[in-house]
Amino acid sequence: MSNQILRTLPGEEHANIVAYSTRVTLAQNFVICRPGQPIEHVYFLESGLVSLLATGRDGRAVETALVGPEGLVGSSVVLGPPQANGGAVVRLAGDALRAPIAPFLESCERSPALRSLVNRHLGLVLSQAEQNAFCHALHSIEQRFCRWVLQVSDNSGSNVLEITQELCAQALGVQRTSVSMIAHSLQLAGSIRTRRGKIEILDRSSLQNAACECYEELKQRHAAYLKAA
Numbered sequence: 001m002s003n004q005i006l007r008t009l010p011g012e013e014h015a016n017i018v019a020y021s022t023r024v025t026l027a028q029n030f031v032i033c034r035p036g037q038p039i040e041h042v043y044f045l046e047s048g049l050v051s052l053l054a055t056g057r058d059g060r061a062v063e064t065a066l067v068g069p070e071g072l073v074g075s076s077v078v079l080g081p082p083q084a085n086g087g088a089v090v091r092l093a094g095d096a097l098r099a100p101i102a103p104f105l106e107s108c109e110r111s112p113a114l115r116s117l118v119n120r121h122l123g124l125v126l127s128q129a130e131q132n133a134f135c136h137a138l139h140s141i142e143q144r145f146c147r148w149v150l151q152v153s154d155n156s157g158s159n160v161l162e163i164t165q166e167l168c169a170q171a172l173g174v175q176r177t178s179v180s181m182i183a184h185s186l187q188l189a190g191s192i193r194t195r196r197g198k199i200e201i202l203d204r205s206s207l208q209n210a211a212c213e214c215y216e217e218l219k220q221r222h223a224a225y226l227k228a229a
Contacts, residue, residue, distance in 0.1 A: 003044040003097065004070040004226065005117045013111050017044070017104070021097040026050075028162070032073055032088040039082040041098045042074035048094015049155050051171055052125065053087040061087060062136060062173030063148075065128035068155040069094075070226060071121040077101050078108055078118055091167060092156055124225045131214050131221075139212040141174050142182045146211035148172060149192070149199060151218065159201040165194070186210070 006014050026032075026048055033039055035055050043050070049068050053061040064086060067073050073088050073096075082101055108115045135144055148171060152161055165183055169176040183199070186192045191207045193200045201207060208215065 002069065003046050003072070005072060005114075005121065006044055006097070008117060009111070009113055013107070013114060017099060017107060017114075018097065020103045021099040023095065024098045025095055026090045026093060028090055028093045029167075030090040032090065033084040034087050035084055037084050039074045039077050039084050039101060041100055042072050042077065042104050044072045044097040044099065045069050046095045046097065048090060048096070049092040049152060051089050051091045052129075053089065055087050060173065061170065062132075063171040064132055065125045066091070066151060066155060067125070070222070071124065072118070074101070075118050075122050075125070077105065078115070078122070091152065091171065092162060120225065120228060124221065127221050128218060131218055135212060135214040136173070139214065141172065141178050142185075142210060143212035144172055144214075145179060145182050146186070146191075146207050147215040147218075149201065150204070150207060150211055150215050153201055153204075154219065154222075159204070161199045161201075162197065163199055164197050165199075168199075 006017060021044070026043070032043060032050065045067060046069055049066055050073050051063045052065040052067060054064050055061040076085065108118060135147065145168060148168065149161065152163065153159055165179045166176050169179045172179070183192065183194050186207070187194055189206065191201070191203045191210065193202055
């Protein structure tokens, strides 16, 4: 895979960002930033998946958005002080270009194309956060679990997800025992198969039927973003 934003930029602007960036590998569970900490880099994801989190004072967190190779992590620096409002943690390992924020912000000032793409991605992140707030408030854990597994599958392009039930529980802001019970039920129904550190989708249609309406809504918004880009 490659990053959608960089792929869309004119060649010279793309090359300029690559020149001051460092290619890094992001391991699963790597914490990119924590709430209240300064943002020192932005990450143009080339593969993998990062979860943006709203975190409480007691350490509990819930996912507000997913970022994959269509966007970048840390894009909020274009809005003001480079300080993280929420956390960001790697859900699926992958590669990224890590750019220091000073030259990145200079690039945004000089390039209307980059500025437009970053703003459009910020809109996608905000749209996800709004839909996820609705989802967390009104839909059951089972519906949310099915929606999330399908989202991760779509973003990774695979039906075999290198992800634990513990990570699912963290993303959804629920107890691991709740996720285990739901996963067991879905496995008995033939929708998924769980193995150590993996979740495999066996029957996507049944999983979609069990998911809430938010899955299709988020999927359509993501597709519209990619089309516009």
